[in-house]
Amino acid sequence: MLNITLVAGARPNFMKIAPIIHAIDRQKGLGIDIDFRLVHTGQHYDHKMSGDFFEQLNIPNPNANLEAGGGSQAEQTAAIMIGFEKELLSNKPDVVLVVGDVTSTLACSITAKKLMVPVVHVEGGIRSGDLSMPEEINRIVTDSITDHFFTTSELANENLKTSGVESHRIHFVGNTMIDTLFSQMPRFRKPEGDIYDKLYSQSYFMLTLHRPANVDEEVKLKAMMEAILEGTGSLSVVFPVHPRTAKVLKNLGIENDRLHYVEPLSYLEFNYLVKHSKGVITDSGGITEEASVMNVPCLTLRDNTERPETIELGTNELVGTDPSKLKPYLERMLSGQWKQYQQIPLWDGNTSDRIVKILLEIYAN
Numbered sequence: 001m002l003n004i005t006l007v008a009g010a011r012p013n014f015m016k017i018a019p020i021i022h023a024i025d026r027q028k029g030l031g032i033d034i035d036f037r038l039v040h041t042g043q044h045y046d047h048k049m050s051g052d053f054f055e056q057l058n059i060p061n062p063n064a065n066l067e068a069g070g071g072s073q074a075e076q077t078a079a080i081m082i083g084f085e086k087e088l089l090s091n092k093p094d095v096v097l098v099v100g101d102v103t104s105t106l107a108c109s110i111t112a113k114k115l116m117v118p119v120v121h122v123e124g125g126i127r128s129g130d131l132s133m134p135e136e137i138n139r140i141v142t143d144s145i146t147d148h149f150f151t152t153s154e155l156a157n158e159n160l161k162t163s164g165v166e167s168h169r170i171h172f173v174g175n176t177m178i179d180t181l182f183s184q185m186p187r188f189r190k191p192e193g194d195i196y197d198k199l200y201s202q203s204y205f206m207l208t209l210h211r212p213a214n215v216d217e218e219v220k221l222k223a224m225m226e227a228i229l230e231g232t233g234s235l236s237v238v239f240p241v242h243p244r245t246a247k248v249l250k251n252l253g254i255e256n257d258r259l260h261y262v263e264p265l266s267y268l269e270f271n272y273l274v275k276h277s278k279g280v281i282t283d284s285g286g287i288t289e290e291a292s293v294m295n296v297p298c299l300t301l302r303d304n305t306e307r308p309e310t311i312e313l314g315t316n317e318l319v320g321t322d323p324s325k326l327k328p329y330l331e332r333m334l335s336g337q338w339k340q341y342q343q344i345p346l347w348d349g350n351t352s353d354r355i356v357k358i359l360l361e362i363y364a365n
Helices: 011-029 052-058 073-090 102-116 134-145 153-161 176-187 193-198 217-233 244-251 267-277 285-293 327-335 351-362
Strands: 002-009 034-042 095-099 119-122 148-151 170-171 204-208 236-240 259-262 279-280 299-301 316-318
Touching: 002 073, 002 102, 002 170, 002 351, 011 034, 011 351, 073 102, 073 193, 073 299, 095 217, 095 236, 095 351, 102 119, 102 134, 134 244, 148 153, 148 351, 153 170, 170 267, 170 285, 170 351, 176 267, 176 285, 193 236, 217 244, 217 316, 217 351, 267 285, 279 285, 285 299, 299 327
Parallel strands: 002 034, 002 095, 095 119, 119 148, 148 170, 204 236, 204 279, 236 259, 279 299, 299 316
Antiparallel strands: none
16 A cells, blocks of 8 residues: 655645646556545645635645645744644655645655655756745755655756766656646636636736745836836736735836736636737746647746746746846747747656656555
8 A cells, every 4th residue: 555645835736736636546546555645734825826726626625734824934834844743643654745846845845754754756856046046945955855756857857866866766757737737728717807808809918926036126026017018019918916926016006007917816717818818927937837838928037947948848938037138028929929839858748647656666565
Protein backbone atom coordinates (compact mmCIF):
# COMPACT_ATOMS: atom_id res chain seq x y z
CA MET A 1 0.00 0.00 0.00
CA LEU A 2 1.33 3.43 -0.94
CA ASN A 3 -0.01 6.36 1.10
CA ILE A 4 0.80 9.82 -0.25
CA THR A 5 0.15 13.14 1.48
CA LEU A 6 -0.51 15.84 -1.12
CA VAL A 7 0.02 19.46 -0.09
CA ALA A 8 -1.92 22.36 -1.61
CA GLY A 9 -1.95 25.87 -0.24
CA ALA A 10 -2.10 28.63 -2.85
CA ARG A 11 -3.98 29.13 -6.11
CA PRO A 12 -1.38 27.60 -8.49
CA ASN A 13 -1.03 24.52 -6.27
CA PHE A 14 -4.58 23.45 -6.97
CA MET A 15 -4.03 23.41 -10.72
CA LYS A 16 -0.92 21.25 -10.25
CA ILE A 17 -2.41 18.90 -7.65
CA ALA A 18 -5.75 18.21 -9.36
CA PRO A 19 -4.44 16.00 -12.19
CA ILE A 20 -2.25 14.06 -9.73
CA ILE A 21 -5.36 13.26 -7.69
CA HIS A 22 -7.11 12.10 -10.85
CA ALA A 23 -4.09 9.96 -11.84
CA ILE A 24 -4.08 8.32 -8.40
CA ASP A 25 -7.80 7.62 -8.74
CA ARG A 26 -7.18 6.00 -12.14
CA GLN A 27 -4.59 3.68 -10.59
CA LYS A 28 -7.01 2.82 -7.77
CA GLY A 29 -9.60 2.04 -10.41
CA LEU A 30 -7.17 -0.51 -11.87
CA GLY A 31 -6.91 -2.22 -8.50
CA ILE A 32 -3.55 -0.71 -7.51
CA ASP A 33 -3.09 -0.35 -3.73
CA ILE A 34 -2.55 3.40 -3.52
CA ASP A 35 -4.27 6.23 -1.66
CA PHE A 36 -3.76 9.87 -0.80
CA ARG A 37 -4.52 12.36 1.91
CA LEU A 38 -5.05 15.95 0.76
CA VAL A 39 -3.84 18.68 3.08
CA HIS A 40 -4.87 22.28 2.39
CA THR A 41 -2.59 24.63 4.33
CA GLY A 42 -5.04 27.52 4.01
CA GLN A 43 -2.32 29.82 2.64
CA HIS A 44 -4.92 31.30 0.26
CA TYR A 45 -8.12 31.65 2.22
CA ASP A 46 -10.26 33.80 -0.08
CA HIS A 47 -12.95 31.68 -1.81
CA LYS A 48 -12.02 32.91 -5.30
CA MET A 49 -8.37 32.13 -4.57
CA SER A 50 -9.07 28.72 -3.08
CA GLY A 51 -12.55 27.26 -2.78
CA ASP A 52 -13.53 27.66 -6.44
CA PHE A 53 -10.59 25.53 -7.47
CA PHE A 54 -11.73 22.53 -5.47
CA GLU A 55 -15.16 22.76 -7.05
CA GLN A 56 -14.19 23.49 -10.65
CA LEU A 57 -11.24 21.12 -10.87
CA ASN A 58 -13.12 18.27 -9.22
CA ILE A 59 -10.75 18.07 -6.25
CA PRO A 60 -12.27 16.42 -3.18
CA ASN A 61 -12.62 18.40 0.01
CA PRO A 62 -9.30 18.32 1.86
CA ASN A 63 -8.78 15.76 4.60
CA ALA A 64 -7.26 18.56 6.66
CA ASN A 65 -7.19 22.35 6.47
CA LEU A 66 -4.39 23.94 8.49
CA GLU A 67 -6.06 27.39 8.23
CA ALA A 68 -2.70 29.11 8.16
CA GLY A 69 -3.70 32.12 6.03
CA GLY A 70 -2.77 35.71 6.83
CA GLY A 71 0.15 37.31 8.60
CA SER A 72 3.68 37.93 7.39
CA GLN A 73 5.63 35.30 5.48
CA ALA A 74 7.42 34.28 8.67
CA GLU A 75 4.15 34.01 10.60
CA GLN A 76 2.54 32.03 7.81
CA THR A 77 5.50 29.68 7.46
CA ALA A 78 5.50 29.02 11.20
CA ALA A 79 1.74 28.41 11.30
CA ILE A 80 1.94 25.94 8.41
CA MET A 81 4.85 24.07 10.00
CA ILE A 82 3.08 23.77 13.35
CA GLY A 83 -0.13 22.57 11.74
CA PHE A 84 1.59 20.19 9.33
CA GLU A 85 3.68 18.61 12.07
CA LYS A 86 0.49 17.71 13.96
CA GLU A 87 -1.02 16.37 10.72
CA LEU A 88 1.96 14.10 9.99
CA LEU A 89 2.19 12.83 13.55
CA SER A 90 -1.46 11.79 13.36
CA ASN A 91 -1.39 10.52 9.77
CA LYS A 92 2.13 9.51 8.76
CA PRO A 93 2.37 8.78 5.01
CA ASP A 94 4.98 6.93 2.96
CA VAL A 95 5.84 10.14 1.13
CA VAL A 96 4.87 13.82 1.07
CA LEU A 97 4.34 15.42 -2.35
CA VAL A 98 4.72 19.19 -2.67
CA VAL A 99 4.26 21.29 -5.80
CA GLY A 100 5.56 24.60 -7.04
CA ASP A 101 7.34 27.28 -5.05
CA VAL A 102 4.95 28.88 -2.56
CA THR A 103 5.34 29.23 1.21
CA SER A 104 3.41 26.00 1.79
CA THR A 105 5.90 24.07 -0.37
CA LEU A 106 8.84 25.22 1.74
CA ALA A 107 7.17 24.86 5.12
CA CYS A 108 5.76 21.38 4.54
CA SER A 109 9.00 20.07 3.03
CA ILE A 110 11.02 21.10 6.08
CA THR A 111 8.44 19.68 8.47
CA ALA A 112 8.26 16.33 6.67
CA LYS A 113 12.03 15.89 6.48
CA LYS A 114 12.45 16.61 10.18
CA LEU A 115 9.95 13.82 10.84
CA MET A 116 11.92 11.48 8.52
CA VAL A 117 9.20 11.40 5.86
CA PRO A 118 10.49 11.40 2.25
CA VAL A 119 9.65 14.46 0.15
CA VAL A 120 9.07 14.62 -3.61
CA HIS A 121 8.91 17.96 -5.38
CA VAL A 122 6.76 18.43 -8.46
CA GLU A 123 8.24 21.27 -10.55
CA GLY A 124 11.66 20.86 -8.95
CA GLY A 125 14.79 22.45 -10.32
CA ILE A 126 13.43 25.63 -11.88
CA ARG A 127 15.44 28.78 -11.10
CA SER A 128 15.17 32.49 -11.81
CA GLY A 129 18.50 33.39 -10.21
CA ASP A 130 16.75 36.24 -8.39
CA LEU A 131 16.99 35.94 -4.60
CA SER A 132 14.82 39.02 -4.15
CA MET A 133 11.88 36.75 -5.03
CA PRO A 134 10.53 34.77 -2.06
CA GLU A 135 9.67 31.98 -4.49
CA GLU A 136 13.32 31.53 -5.47
CA ILE A 137 14.30 31.02 -1.84
CA ASN A 138 11.45 28.53 -1.48
CA ARG A 139 12.70 26.60 -4.53
CA ILE A 140 16.30 26.45 -3.42
CA VAL A 141 15.57 25.37 0.14
CA THR A 142 12.93 22.82 -0.90
CA ASP A 143 15.20 21.28 -3.52
CA SER A 144 18.09 21.07 -1.05
CA ILE A 145 16.16 18.54 1.06
CA THR A 146 13.99 16.83 -1.58
CA ASP A 147 14.39 13.09 -2.18
CA HIS A 148 12.99 12.86 -5.72
CA PHE A 149 12.31 15.57 -8.28
CA PHE A 150 9.66 15.71 -11.00
CA THR A 151 10.79 18.28 -13.54
CA THR A 152 9.17 20.30 -16.33
CA SER A 153 12.23 20.86 -18.55
CA GLU A 154 15.74 19.72 -19.42
CA LEU A 155 17.05 23.00 -18.00
CA ALA A 156 15.53 22.14 -14.62
CA ASN A 157 17.31 18.78 -14.82
CA GLU A 158 20.62 20.54 -15.48
CA ASN A 159 20.06 22.98 -12.60
CA LEU A 160 19.62 20.04 -10.22
CA LYS A 161 22.64 18.15 -11.55
CA THR A 162 24.77 21.28 -11.21
CA SER A 163 23.74 21.52 -7.54
CA GLY A 164 24.89 17.92 -6.95
CA VAL A 165 21.65 15.92 -7.33
CA GLU A 166 22.19 12.40 -8.68
CA SER A 167 20.51 11.62 -12.00
CA HIS A 168 18.48 8.71 -10.60
CA ARG A 169 16.59 11.17 -8.35
CA ILE A 170 15.58 13.42 -11.27
CA HIS A 171 12.52 12.48 -13.31
CA PHE A 172 11.70 14.57 -16.38
CA VAL A 173 7.92 14.19 -16.66
CA GLY A 174 6.45 17.45 -18.00
CA ASN A 175 4.05 19.96 -16.51
CA THR A 176 1.01 19.00 -14.41
CA MET A 177 -0.53 22.44 -14.85
CA ILE A 178 -0.77 21.73 -18.57
CA ASP A 179 -2.55 18.46 -17.72
CA THR A 180 -5.19 20.59 -16.02
CA LEU A 181 -5.30 23.05 -18.91
CA PHE A 182 -5.95 20.32 -21.48
CA SER A 183 -8.56 18.54 -19.37
CA GLN A 184 -10.44 21.73 -18.46
CA MET A 185 -10.28 23.63 -21.76
CA PRO A 186 -13.62 22.24 -23.02
CA ARG A 187 -15.19 23.57 -19.79
CA PHE A 188 -13.89 27.14 -20.00
CA ARG A 189 -16.81 29.51 -19.52
CA LYS A 190 -17.60 33.15 -20.15
CA PRO A 191 -17.70 35.33 -17.04
CA GLU A 192 -21.07 36.99 -16.62
CA GLY A 193 -21.62 40.72 -16.25
CA ASP A 194 -21.99 43.96 -18.19
CA ILE A 195 -18.23 44.48 -18.51
CA TYR A 196 -17.73 41.08 -20.11
CA ASP A 197 -20.75 41.37 -22.43
CA LYS A 198 -19.08 44.40 -24.06
CA LEU A 199 -15.72 42.62 -24.32
CA TYR A 200 -16.95 39.65 -26.31
CA SER A 201 -17.64 41.81 -29.36
CA GLN A 202 -14.11 43.28 -29.47
CA SER A 203 -10.44 42.51 -28.91
CA TYR A 204 -8.97 43.06 -25.45
CA PHE A 205 -5.85 42.48 -23.37
CA MET A 206 -5.59 40.55 -20.11
CA LEU A 207 -3.42 42.03 -17.34
CA THR A 208 -2.22 40.52 -14.05
CA LEU A 209 0.28 42.09 -11.64
CA HIS A 210 1.28 41.01 -8.14
CA ARG A 211 5.11 40.86 -7.87
CA PRO A 212 6.60 43.24 -5.28
CA ALA A 213 8.93 44.72 -7.93
CA ASN A 214 5.89 45.91 -9.88
CA VAL A 215 3.23 46.76 -7.31
CA ASP A 216 4.82 47.79 -4.02
CA GLU A 217 6.04 51.23 -5.15
CA GLU A 218 3.20 53.55 -6.13
CA VAL A 219 5.29 55.68 -8.52
CA LYS A 220 6.54 52.59 -10.38
CA LEU A 221 3.10 50.98 -10.60
CA LYS A 222 1.57 54.21 -11.87
CA ALA A 223 4.22 54.51 -14.60
CA MET A 224 3.66 50.89 -15.65
CA MET A 225 -0.11 51.29 -15.79
CA GLU A 226 0.24 54.46 -17.89
CA ALA A 227 2.62 52.68 -20.30
CA ILE A 228 0.18 49.77 -20.64
CA LEU A 229 -2.74 52.08 -21.39
CA GLU A 230 -0.69 54.07 -23.90
CA GLY A 231 0.57 50.95 -25.67
CA THR A 232 -2.71 49.06 -25.98
CA GLY A 233 -4.25 51.51 -28.42
CA SER A 234 -8.04 51.53 -28.41
CA LEU A 235 -8.43 48.06 -26.92
CA SER A 236 -9.81 47.29 -23.47
CA VAL A 237 -7.56 46.02 -20.69
CA VAL A 238 -9.11 43.55 -18.24
CA PHE A 239 -7.32 43.55 -14.89
CA PRO A 240 -8.36 40.92 -12.32
CA VAL A 241 -6.85 42.59 -9.27
CA HIS A 242 -4.79 40.50 -6.85
CA PRO A 243 -5.55 41.43 -3.21
CA ARG A 244 -1.93 42.55 -2.79
CA THR A 245 -2.20 44.95 -5.74
CA ALA A 246 -5.62 46.31 -4.80
CA LYS A 247 -4.23 48.06 -1.73
CA VAL A 248 -1.71 50.05 -3.78
CA LEU A 249 -4.08 50.80 -6.66
CA LYS A 250 -6.60 52.27 -4.25
CA ASN A 251 -4.20 55.09 -3.47
CA LEU A 252 -3.34 55.82 -7.11
CA GLY A 253 -6.78 56.52 -8.52
CA ILE A 254 -5.86 55.35 -12.04
CA GLU A 255 -9.04 55.38 -14.13
CA ASN A 256 -9.65 54.94 -17.85
CA ASP A 257 -12.72 53.95 -19.87
CA ARG A 258 -10.70 51.10 -21.41
CA LEU A 259 -9.34 49.81 -18.09
CA HIS A 260 -11.59 47.33 -16.30
CA TYR A 261 -10.69 46.39 -12.73
CA VAL A 262 -12.44 43.14 -11.87
CA GLU A 263 -12.50 40.76 -8.93
CA PRO A 264 -10.22 37.69 -9.04
CA LEU A 265 -11.73 35.22 -11.49
CA SER A 266 -12.22 31.48 -11.20
CA TYR A 267 -9.89 29.20 -13.16
CA LEU A 268 -12.42 28.40 -15.89
CA GLU A 269 -13.44 32.04 -16.35
CA PHE A 270 -9.94 33.48 -16.28
CA ASN A 271 -8.61 31.05 -18.86
CA TYR A 272 -11.63 31.62 -21.09
CA LEU A 273 -10.67 35.30 -21.20
CA VAL A 274 -6.99 34.51 -21.79
CA LYS A 275 -7.78 32.10 -24.63
CA HIS A 276 -9.88 34.70 -26.46
CA SER A 277 -7.70 37.76 -25.74
CA LYS A 278 -5.42 39.72 -28.06
CA GLY A 279 -2.61 39.05 -25.62
CA VAL A 280 -1.58 38.76 -21.98
CA ILE A 281 0.52 41.17 -19.92
CA THR A 282 1.62 39.55 -16.67
CA ASP A 283 4.30 39.03 -14.04
CA SER A 284 3.09 35.49 -13.25
CA GLY A 285 5.12 32.45 -14.25
CA GLY A 286 2.21 30.04 -14.47
CA ILE A 287 0.15 32.24 -16.77
CA THR A 288 3.03 32.35 -19.26
CA GLU A 289 2.88 28.55 -19.46
CA GLU A 290 -0.87 28.46 -20.07
CA ALA A 291 -0.81 31.33 -22.57
CA SER A 292 2.01 29.67 -24.51
CA VAL A 293 0.22 26.33 -24.85
CA MET A 294 -2.95 28.16 -25.94
CA ASN A 295 -0.82 30.10 -28.49
CA VAL A 296 -1.79 33.46 -26.98
CA PRO A 297 0.84 36.26 -27.17
CA CYS A 298 2.31 36.96 -23.74
CA LEU A 299 4.53 39.65 -22.19
CA THR A 300 6.26 39.10 -18.85
CA LEU A 301 6.95 42.24 -16.81
CA ARG A 302 9.96 40.83 -14.98
CA ASP A 303 13.73 41.03 -15.36
CA ASN A 304 14.12 37.24 -15.22
CA THR A 305 12.08 34.08 -15.53
CA GLU A 306 12.34 30.57 -14.14
CA ARG A 307 10.43 29.31 -17.20
CA PRO A 308 12.72 30.06 -20.18
CA GLU A 309 11.02 27.35 -22.25
CA THR A 310 8.01 29.69 -22.55
CA ILE A 311 10.32 32.14 -24.35
CA GLU A 312 12.30 29.65 -26.42
CA LEU A 313 9.36 27.48 -27.52
CA GLY A 314 6.32 29.38 -26.28
CA THR A 315 4.65 32.72 -26.98
CA ASN A 316 6.24 34.59 -24.08
CA GLU A 317 8.66 37.53 -24.20
CA LEU A 318 10.59 38.88 -21.21
CA VAL A 319 10.13 42.66 -21.20
CA GLY A 320 11.55 43.67 -17.82
CA THR A 321 10.18 46.12 -15.26
CA ASP A 322 11.06 49.34 -17.10
CA PRO A 323 7.79 50.83 -18.47
CA SER A 324 9.65 52.54 -21.32
CA LYS A 325 10.53 49.13 -22.83
CA LEU A 326 6.92 48.02 -23.22
CA LYS A 327 5.73 49.97 -26.28
CA PRO A 328 7.45 48.07 -29.14
CA TYR A 329 6.25 44.72 -27.79
CA LEU A 330 2.66 45.94 -27.60
CA GLU A 331 2.93 47.35 -31.14
CA ARG A 332 3.89 43.87 -32.39
CA MET A 333 1.02 42.33 -30.46
CA LEU A 334 -1.46 44.81 -31.94
CA SER A 335 -0.19 44.19 -35.47
CA GLY A 336 -0.54 40.42 -35.08
CA GLN A 337 3.15 39.86 -35.81
CA TRP A 338 3.91 37.50 -32.92
CA LYS A 339 5.73 34.21 -32.68
CA GLN A 340 3.72 30.98 -32.62
CA TYR A 341 3.77 28.22 -30.01
CA GLN A 342 6.13 25.32 -30.70
CA GLN A 343 5.62 22.08 -28.81
CA ILE A 344 7.38 22.02 -25.42
CA PRO A 345 8.62 18.47 -24.72
CA LEU A 346 6.31 16.35 -22.52
CA TRP A 347 3.77 19.17 -22.03
CA ASP A 348 1.23 16.76 -23.44
CA GLY A 349 -1.43 16.29 -20.74
CA ASN A 350 0.01 12.99 -19.45
CA THR A 351 2.47 14.25 -16.85
CA SER A 352 0.47 13.20 -13.79
CA ASP A 353 0.17 9.60 -14.94
CA ARG A 354 3.95 9.49 -15.35
CA ILE A 355 4.43 10.90 -11.84
CA VAL A 356 2.13 8.40 -10.15
CA LYS A 357 3.69 5.43 -11.96
CA ILE A 358 7.17 6.53 -10.86
CA LEU A 359 6.00 6.99 -7.26
CA LEU A 360 4.64 3.44 -7.29
CA GLU A 361 7.97 2.15 -8.57
CA ILE A 362 9.93 3.98 -5.88
CA TYR A 363 7.75 3.84 -2.77
CA ALA A 364 5.15 1.06 -3.10
CA ASN A 365 5.77 -1.63 -0.47
